[in-house]
Amino acid sequence: MAERSVLLSVQDLKKTYVSATGPVEAIGSITFDVRPGELVCIVGPSGCGKTTLLKCLSGLLAPTAGSVTLDGAPVTEPPRTMAVVFQEYGRSLYPWLTVRDNVALPLRARGVPRAERTTAVERALEEVGLSQVLHKYPWQLSGGMQQRVAIARAVAYQPEILVMDEPFAAVDAQTRADLEDLVRRVWQDLGVTVLFVTHDIDESVYLGERVLVLSSSPTFVQEDLAIDLPAQRDQLSTRALPRFTELRTHVYEQIQRAKRAETAPTP
Amino acid sequence: MAERSVLLSVQDLKKTYVSATGPVEAIGSITFDVRPGELVCIVGPSGCGKTTLLKCLSGLLAPTAGSVTLDGAPVTEPPRTMAVVFQEYGRSLYPWLTVRDNVALPLRARGVPRAERTTAVERALEEVGLSQVLHKYPWQLSGGMQQRVAIARAVAYQPEILVMDEPFAAVDAQTRADLEDLVRRVWQDLGVTVLFVTHDIDESVYLGERVLVLSSSPTFVQEDLAIDLPAQRDQLSTRALPRFTELRTHVYEQIQRAKRAETAPTP
Amino acid sequence: MSGATIRRAAASFAFAVGLPVLIVLGWALATRDTVNLYLPSPARVAQAFVDTWLDPETITGDVLPSLARFGIGVLASIAIGIVAGTVIGSTPWLRALLEPMLEFFRAIPPVVLVPVLMLVLGIGDSMKLAVIISGSVWPVLLNTVEGVRAMDPVLADTSRSYRIRGPLAYRYFILPAASPQIMAGVRLSLAIGLILMVISEMFSSSSGLGFQIVYFQRQYMIAEMWSGTLLLGLVGVVVAAIFTVVERRVLHWYHGSREVARG
Amino acid sequence: SSDAETEPDAPDTPDTTETDAADQADADPVAITIGALSISETAPLWAAVDAGVFAEHGLDVTVQPIQGGAQAMPALVNGDVDFSVGQPFGALRASLQGLDVKIIANYASSYAEGDDINAVVAPAGSDIASPADLAGKRVAVNSLGAAGDLTISAAVEADGGDPSTIEFVEVAFPDAKAQLEAGNIDAAWVPEPFVSMIVGAGGSVVVYPYQAVLPGLPTLVIQATGSTVADDPELVAKVREAFAAAFAWAAENDDAVRQALVDNLNLPAEAAAGLPLPTFTTDLDRDLIQGLADLAVEHGYFDSAPDLAQVIAE
Amino acid sequence: MTAVPAAATAGTAVPAPGRPAGRPPRTRSRRRRKALLGFLGVLGFGATWELFARSGVVKQEYLPTFTTTVGRLVTELGTTKLWSVVGDTVLTWAIGLALSVSAALVLGTVIGLVPFLRRATHTTVEFLRPIPSVAIIPLAVLLAGLSREAALIVVVYAPFWQVLIQVMYGIADVDTVAQDTARSFGLGRWHRLRHLVLPTALPYVITGFRLAASIALVLTITAELVIGNPGIGLQINLYRSAPDAPGLYALVLVTGLLGLLVNLGTRAIERRVLHWHPSVRREGPQ
Numbered sequence A, B: 001m002a003e004r005s006v007l008l009s010v011q012d013l014k015k016t017y018v019s020a021t022g023p024v025e026a027i028g029s030i031t032f033d034v035r036p037g038e039l040v041c042i043v044g045p046s047g048c049g050k051t052t053l054l055k056c057l058s059g060l061l062a063p064t065a066g067s068v069t070l071d072g073a074p075v076t077e078p079p080r081t082m083a084v085v086f087q088e089y090g091r092s093l094y095p096w097l098t099v100r101d102n103v104a105l106p107l108r109a110r111g112v113p114r115a116e117r118t119t120a121v122e123r124a125l126e127e128v129g130l131s132q133v134l135h136k137y138p139w140q141l142s143g144g145m146q147q148r149v150a151i152a153r154a155v156a157y158q159p160e161i162l163v164m165d166e167p168f169a170a171v172d173a174q175t176r177a178d179l180e181d182l183v184r185r186v187w188q189d190l191g192v193t194v195l196f197v198t199h200d201i202d203e204s205v206y207l208g209e210r211v212l213v214l215s216s217s218p219t220f221v222q223e224d225l226a227i228d229l230p231a232q233r234d235q236l237s238t239r240a241l242p243r244f245t246e247l248r249t250h251v252y253e254q255i256q257r258a259k260r261a262e263t264a265p266t267p
Numbered sequence C: 001m002s003g004a005t006i007r008r009a010a011a012s013f014a015f016a017v018g019l020p021v022l023i024v025l026g027w028a029l030a031t032r033d034t035v036n037l038y039l040p041s042p043a044r045v046a047q048a049f050v051d052t053w054l055d056p057e058t059i060t061g062d063v064l065p066s067l068a069r070f071g072i073g074v075l076a077s078i079a080i081g082i083v084a085g086t087v088i089g090s091t092p093w094l095r096a097l098l099e100p101m102l103e104f105f106r107a108i109p110p111v112v113l114v115p116v117l118m119l120v121l122g123i124g125d126s127m128k129l130a131v132i133i134s135g136s137v138w139p140v141l142l143n144t145v146e147g148v149r150a151m152d153p154v155l156a157d158t159s160r161s162y163r164i165r166g167p168l169a170y171r172y173f174i175l176p177a178a179s180p181q182i183m184a185g186v187r188l189s190l191a192i193g194l195i196l197m198v199i200s201e202m203f204s205s206s207s208g209l210g211f212q213i214v215y216f217q218r219q220y221m222i223a224e225m226w227s228g229t230l231l232l233g234l235v236g237v238v239v240a241a242i243f244t245v246v247e248r249r250v251l252h253w254y255h256g257s258r259e260v261a262r263g
Numbered sequence D: 001s002s003d004a005e006t007e008p009d010a011p012d013t014p015d016t017t018e019t020d021a022a023d024q025a026d027a028d029p030v031a032i033t034i035g036a037l038s039i040s041e042t043a044p045l046w047a048a049v050d051a052g053v054f055a056e057h058g059l060d061v062t063v064q065p066i067q068g069g070a071q072a073m074p075a076l077v078n079g080d081v082d083f084s085v086g087q088p089f090g091a092l093r094a095s096l097q098g099l100d101v102k103i104i105a106n107y108a109s110s111y112a113e114g115d116d117i118n119a120v121v122a123p124a125g126s127d128i129a130s131p132a133d134l135a136g137k138r139v140a141v142n143s144l145g146a147a148g149d150l151t152i153s154a155a156v157e158a159d160g161g162d163p164s165t166i167e168f169v170e171v172a173f174p175d176a177k178a179q180l181e182a183g184n185i186d187a188a189w190v191p192e193p194f195v196s197m198i199v200g201a202g203g204s205v206v207v208y209p210y211q212a213v214l215p216g217l218p219t220l221v222i223q224a225t226g227s228t229v230a231d232d233p234e235l236v237a238k239v240r241e242a243f244a245a246a247f248a249w250a251a252e253n254d255d256a257v258r259q260a261l262v263d264n265l266n267l268p269a270e271a272a273a274g275l276p277l278p279t280f281t282t283d284l285d286r287d288l289i290q291g292l293a294d295l296a297v298e299h300g301y302f303d304s305a306p307d308l309a310q311v312i313a314e
Numbered sequence E: 001m002t003a004v005p006a007a008a009t010a011g012t013a014v015p016a017p018g019r020p021a022g023r024p025p026r027t028r029s030r031r032r033r034k035a036l037l038g039f040l041g042v043l044g045f046g047a048t049w050e051l052f053a054r055s056g057v058v059k060q061e062y063l064p065t066f067t068t069t070v071g072r073l074v075t076e077l078g079t080t081k082l083w084s085v086v087g088d089t090v091l092t093w094a095i096g097l098a099l100s101v102s103a104a105l106v107l108g109t110v111i112g113l114v115p116f117l118r119r120a121t122h123t124t125v126e127f128l129r130p131i132p133s134v135a136i137i138p139l140a141v142l143l144a145g146l147s148r149e150a151a152l153i154v155v156v157y158a159p160f161w162q163v164l165i166q167v168m169y170g171i172a173d174v175d176t177v178a179q180d181t182a183r184s185f186g187l188g189r190w191h192r193l194r195h196l197v198l199p200t201a202l203p204y205v206i207t208g209f210r211l212a213a214s215i216a217l218v219l220t221i222t223a224e225l226v227i228g229n230p231g232i233g234l235q236i237n238l239y240r241s242a243p244d245a246p247g248l249y250a251l252v253l254v255t256g257l258l259g260l261l262v263n264l265g266t267r268a269i270e271r272r273v274l275h276w277h278p279s280v281r282r283e284g285p286q
């Protein structure tokens, strides 16, 4: 793997929403690079523009200024090698399709043959612990189950870049731990590049090889922290490492700083 | 406060969803009582029926069997003294109303005079850190901000019972800590009874006076744990108490047991 | 179980006929001692109905051909409306280009266009079909356009990011997403199609259900005319029943999510 | 009385019934509404009302445009119009269906000889030359089951053709010319001015069906409800008289009649000037009406013969 | 429980592209672009008409060219007759539409909200809907005479059902979570209606209104044709029997233009009252 080369490059990205009540500067200016095969966690205060950033990265929203390049080419539409898990999992599943069809649809769109598709779908659903609900509709599932379906869909798609927006918000602690390990496994086994937004600091440190801390709006990258924990991680032992505690405290303090900046009076 | 009397009583509650693909037994049988002024946290594996339970409690869903009584009277429709924060915050805000109007609407419906309403709404929004977005529409906010609007709406309503379904799922760690303290403060200052569903074990122990651990489906109450931590809690010192760690480990083990029961083969 | 089923069937039957029975009773009372030829009694209309419409020759010569034209016309309208509606609804520039024209045509009474249509299409079935289609496409078309426009933004983003496009997107995303609104449009189109079936038979015709109604009206056979109207209404009820079955299937997910949620 | 106009104002002349009536009329004109189709035949009525002929008879007339016989009947029944001008066939049919309607006078009649005011016409190049040639052809009339197809059938039969093979279709008069040219129909029954227009464009008259079957057949009659006839015979008589006066006046004032065509029908002045009009008279020929009724029974248009004593009030 | 039918209106929460701004220049230029495209569409239609009329498929005697018709329309616009005829039609139409829409709104809301009524009226509604207005003309004339009132009965009848059905569908579309929210906060009937049900049904109602507006116009003119009360329809009849094809098609143009105007108006209303709705929001800058 060409460790040095750049896969995704964000340069001076700026996004201002135009609305009747006046423009809202969601992202001030963000610059960072992601190398192929990296696992980057993004943390930042609520409303700082994480979702907005992901939407710009994935070609769903045109930035106001700056550029996003993937493999050297500017991103203008959703790239074919990227899968996104949306924060609003409930609304990103098709209510008229069963769980299985929801997961299978992107594969169909990519022209994956039927047999292969079935295997991929079933394996992905098994990974998230949902092999029992194949034939149910999303609205027959609990919130956490829906979220896992959305994750399974992204995993089954076998993307080169996996973008996830607070994907574990609605699942219980145990499932969450399992899913975290799933993400690390997928990342290691398939060599995908992962961008992972979370508001759980421990999670960002446990998962990431690198943590980007965003400031509050108008957003910039407050800190770009390399996580020098061993590659083989384990829910119990890794979280018990003194270095883990150091890192999480560091991130925590950064976010505190970001928040304080927010609460400081702004013109 | 009459510590001994019962405010809310759930007796042998059972809920089976009837759907085209066959019946789904969401809740097997749940029995518990809540005394006035208690703060009860409910935890359980994803999909175990927490949301279903809250819906039955709040009179939104008719139980298949068993009963829910509030102040001695059976609950058949939403009681006027109860406020609910829904797990699907995005869909529980009205997109055609501004943030302020969303929060104000229940007060208006209750006939609160205009001036009083304005004060209550503004204070509640300030409490959740959203005084800046009064005139925005929900869809102009980030996920976490929307969730906080939903919380503000419930707080401004000044209910006697506050029911919250994973209310902090989408907010960042710092905001979450602030909101946790807000809930404790509201609970202590106004003497409301709180039912709080979460999947964060630490949160349940930090917040609750009592934690109900639910088993996986078909659900029963696996454990009813009193939290004997001091009433005055603090994010740093309380979480550092050895008793806190004991309690959270206990709950964690209980949930593990619940999960194991789930993965065991079922007929 | 079966007892409950029977009870439920009885209840829905009672609901289906309850109000109509009341209306007929009221009608009978109101016409009991008037002799106004234009408001015949229900008994008189029923008699006319039996005499006029249960005649096999009328059924094969007038009723069935009309219904066939109605069926073809409405199906064509639905097809055109959905196809054009999805394309227009999902292509903003096309919508901007065509909207004024569509609004223009919608406002023009078919009656006025008939002479020209007749010149181009002759005076056979194709002209009548054109009249039916010219009126009943609009509800489907408009509702499809609106349904496609109103798509849930998160769902739209999901589809875009997974690059679900082309026929697959129409089949699995755009059409299902718009389907509740499309079905509302179809339901309106059915009734308009029936009305236009009558109107189309007012021109250059010599047979058909609609022709007969207008003919009876001109012949002052008022009870017969009302009996034809009654038949139209009955056709409407049957068509609506068929539609309900189809809608239940197409929108099962939509109704499912609602019903279960209500316990 | 048609000379009322020329009489000088003579309030002090001794009582005569005539001036008395005129006085009463001046003091208290009776308001009536007459329903009439918006066709050229209505021109004398419009013109005479404008010229005050009806006012002299103590009638304050409003002419209510009517779009078809079917609309006239409910309007008569509910009193929205007091009198209406319509086809005799419609009155017979309505009466047969039990509607309380009566013919009180003739209005317009076709010509017993010469060029009639309605005709079956064929387009240029058609091989239809005689009524019998219409057999097996597609023939347009404005409304089925009325005097048009009835008299055509009778004319074809009289000419040795089989009327049952004719396919009658409904085409509105104004559309007939275009449909003939488009080849959608083989022949069409139309009134003036369409006869002249089609003939002018190279078409030919196949037959004048009224003339061929019942020469001089009334095309329009004046109708009222039976209760009007029974309750207010003076009014009916007065209306009849006024119409007679109006027709007499119209015969003298052709220019005014032609102007009414221009004003009310938007006809170009030249077209209005040359437009053939029927004979206007209030004298009803009972025999022709009887003939029409018999023909309708014979061809199965009526189940039974209407009782003319019931239908005609004279 | 979670499915938001995409056509539904309720759940909305995404940082979607901002909604169209009142003033910003980008929006204005977009609107200008839209108008330009619409105008191009009209030109295209005119050109097609012109070519078709000149092609000889239909003689110009029966279908005049677009340019002739427009020329005639321009001359007619200078006459008071055209304006009075249009005024008559517009008056009948406006009254009819107002009656029809308000009755349908009220009844549709009541029936849509009360399950008992919904079930009890189902067959009757389905029975009455397909009855053509032309069939009730004799009844209308009998009840109201050959007047504007008779035309109104005809004009009110058909659009009523359109709006009624749309309202009922709209009311059934209330998001379940939003509904639960309202119930749990003890919102009374009136507040639920005002703040939840009506906003949800509004997009449906507006579509219904657009359908109803043109159907009402169609019926106003048809009624004038058949009953003969003054207005565009009667005038069309006169031109038709004159025969005066350019005059007739000039009136057809006027009719279409009326429809167009209504649509412009409805769109403007829609932009105001549905600014929160995804279909309107999406058109914002992206």
Ligand SMILES: Nc1ncnc2c1ncn2[C@@H]1O[C@H](COP(=O)(O)OP(=O)(O)OP(=O)(O)O)[C@@H](O)[C@H]1O
Binding pocket: A139, A140, A141, A142, A143, A144, A145, A170, A171, A172, B017, B018, B019, B024, B025, B026, B044, B045, B046, B047, B048, B049, B050, B051, B052, B053, B087, B199, B217, C260, C261, E001
């Ligand atoms: N509308 C429905 N139809 C059928 N089954 C349903 C429906 N809603 C929920 N269920 C089932 O009921 C069970 C409990 O769901 P519920 O939403 O109460 O879980 P939960 O404890 O809130 O989960 P989570 O923590 O993931 O939100 C699940 O197995 C789910 O599949």
Ligand SMILES: Nc1ncnc2c1ncn2[C@@H]1O[C@H](COP(=O)(O)OP(=O)(O)OP(=O)(O)O)[C@@H](O)[C@H]1O
Binding pocket: A017, A018, A019, A024, A025, A026, A044, A045, A046, A047, A048, A049, A050, A051, A052, A053, A087, A199, A217, B139, B140, B141, B142, B143, B144, B145, B170, B171, B172, E014, E015, E016, E017, E018, E019
């Ligand atoms: N459609 C929109 N119109 C106007 N402003 C918007 C819109 N969407 C988002 N914003 C604003 O942009 C800012 C960033 O929103 P974004 O959703 O990216 O935050 P986030 O970091 O994902 O927050 P969270 O962690 O709460 O999900 C917020 O202040 C929000 O109010």
Ligand SMILES: [Mg+2]
Binding pocket: A050, A051, A052, A087, A165, B142, B143, B144
């Ligand atoms: Mg976000």
Ligand SMILES: [Mg+2]
Binding pocket: A142, A143, A144, B050, B051, B052, B087, B165
């Ligand atoms: Mg839940």
